[in-house]
Amino acid sequence: MRKTLIAVGVASVLALAGCGGGSEPAKTEAPAQKPAAAASAPADDANAATVTGKVAFTGEKPSPKTLSMEATPACARAHSTPAKSEEVIVNGNGTLSNTLVWVKAGLPAKEWPTPSTAVKLDQKGCVYSPHVIAVMANQNIEVTNSDPTNHNIHPLPKTNREWNESQPPNGEAKMKQFPREEIMIPVKCNVHPWMRSYVSVVGHPFFAVTGDDGSFSIKGLPPGDYTIEAVHEKYGAKEMKVTVGAKESKAVDFSFAG
Amino acid sequence: MSNVWLHRYSVILAICTLFLVVAGGLVTSNDAGLSVPDWPLSYGKLMPVMEGGIFYEHGHRMVATTVGFLTIILAVWLWRVENRGWMRRLGVGTLAAVIAQGLLGGMTVIYMLPKPVSISHACLAQLFFSTTVCIALFTSASWLCGPHVAADSGTPALRALVIAAPLCVFIQLALGASARHKFLGVLPHIAGAAVATGVVLWVTLSVLMRHAGHDVLRKSAVALLSITFLQVFLGIAAYMSRIATIDAPQPMPLMVGFTVAHVATGALTLAASVVLAIQVRRNVA
Known part of the structure; x- marks a missing residue:
């Protein structure tokens, strides 16, 4: 089994190396935050509808927890003040960052084209940046290490294949994909146990991740009845139903309580 | 005839193995x-x-490699100098165990912590430590002096009852490893703690009441009783510290300290229960 895996791995590397000279490298999307990161919308539907909204936060704003990076001096040195956990980020306008909003149900059964651009997941200051990303199934994720220290990238999916790979300081970017839809896959670094990120893999392009204004916009939807779900790593998931007609734009607001 | 250096070496190996259990717990x-x-x-x-988690993981591998080499030397030493055939075979068995343990450790890395392998690795570590303690016992001068046999008058027969202690403690250790590696919840381990503690109390108090005047049996029973009390306290502390730090963004030193102490004392509890069982079966007719 191990030999087979090694053989497949070597073959994959050789295949990638062979392709490298003749094709363009995958393009990289800007970090999917600030404000909201949206998937690329299909442009072939003149009647496309839009769902917009925001994810509000009610209750007492939690104070972010301090990360202890003393175990790796290079990590501690990267921050002038102690780094904080990004588990819950409440924006100045009372909204919630890092919330995935996606169309959970209602879309027609069809193959949606996978974007050729890669979504970047960087390790900088010994934290994952962005903290939450979303991609389409089989879309490239470009994992980079901007730190002067080793990291290991270790996603913990339930339905996709688990992997764990090291990445040296300023090492080559890794291109990774997840073939199956799976929401909020935790990604950790076992070298630095405070590092945590979440990758959502969606089977279609209708999703967004809220940024520092807590808003989202899902464009290019075919008219229809949809279930929209907002998912946050700490506060869980909430669903709302919405019906959109041709060229219509509707607002759907979510609210999570602390 | 006693080989004092062989005994001292066996004690050193047992101490190194306990340190290895601590290093594994830290990982x-x-x-x-x-x-x-x-x-x-x-x-x-x-x-x-050696930074971050690499310090713990590679440090564990370094200690494990050291224990592996020490075990090879012990097995060869026993094979060359021991007159007792079963001791020579025990040395070989111990070497086989440490090799198996190393392979299980490698499998946990290559296959990304499959629960059955991780739990087996944890359980074999405890058994291996008990084996090294037994070798230290079997090579000691007091063991080689021979038994001081005492008659057992109570019911149930002590020679049968005493087997229950290491059995229950080992099952309890396996439940703990299962909880630690998220195969089972913590409730079976908590329930198991009540059963194992009860059995240890029953066994040790039976030994103390029936054979308080027997030096070896009394010391072995008191040792097991004391370690078990410490282990129960550490178990409660480990659980409470885990609850207290459950929202922490990373493992906190308080939780790590109590949990690793609980794991190491678990190994001592098993070893003490095995030693008591061996001593009772040797010294009680």
Whole structure:
């Protein structure tokens, strides 16, 4: 089994190396935050509808927890003040960052084209940046290490294949994909146990991740009845139903309580 | 005839093995099991940069390698000098166990902590430590002096009853490993603690009441009783510290300290129960 895996791995590397000279490298999307990161919308539907909204936060704003990076001096040195956990980020306008909003149900059964651009997941200051990303199934994720220290990238999916790979300081970017839809896959670094990120893999392009204004916009939807779900790593998931007609734009607001 | 250096060497191996159990516990508690993604080398090297989780994982490998070499020497030593055939075979068995343990450790890395393998690795570590303690016992001068046999008058027969202690303690250790590696919840381990503590109390008090005047039996029973009380306290402390730090963004030193102490004292509890069982079956007719 191990030999087979090694053989497949070597073959994959050789295949990638062979392709490298003749094709363009995958393009990289800007970090999917600030404000909201949206998937690329299909442009072939003149009647496309839009769902917009925001994810509000009610209750007492939690104070972010301090990360202890003393175990790796290079990590501690990267921050002038102690780094904080990004588990819950409440924006100045009372909204919630890092919330995935996606169309959970209602879309027609069809193959949606996978974007050729890669979504970047960087390790900088010994934290994952962005903290939450979303991609389409089989879309490239470009994992980079901007730190002067080793990291290991270790996603913990339930339905996709688990992997764990090291990445040296300023090492080559890794291109990774997840073939199956799976929401909020935790990604950790076992070298630095405070590092945590979440990758959502969606089977279609209708999703967004809220940024520092807590808003989202899902464009290019075919008219229809949809279930929209907002998912946050700490506060869980909430669903709302919405019906959109041709060229219509509707607002759907979510609210999570602390 | 006693070989004092062989005995001292066996004691050193047992101490190193306990340290290895501590090092392994630190790996799990610091969530560092996969901080080094390759095996048997670490990042393709014999000595990677020792930072973050790599310090715990590679440190564990270094201590394990040391214990492996010490075990090879012990097995060869026993094979060459021991007159007792079963001791020579025990040496070989111990060597086989440490090799199996190393392979299980490698499998946890290569296959990314499959629960059955991780739990087996944890359980074999406890058994291996008890074996090294037994070898230290069997090579001691007091053991080689021979037994001081005492008659057992109570019911149930002590020779049968005493077997229950290591059995229950080992099952309890397996439940603890299952909870630690998220195969089972913590409730079976908590329920198991009540059963194992009850059995240990029953066994040790039976020994103390029936054979208080027997030096070896009394000391063995008191040792097991004391370690078990400490272990129960550490178990409660480990659980409470875990609850208290459950929202922490990373493993906290308080939780890590109590949990690793609980794991190490678990190994001592098993070893003490095995020693008591051996001494009772040797010294009680």
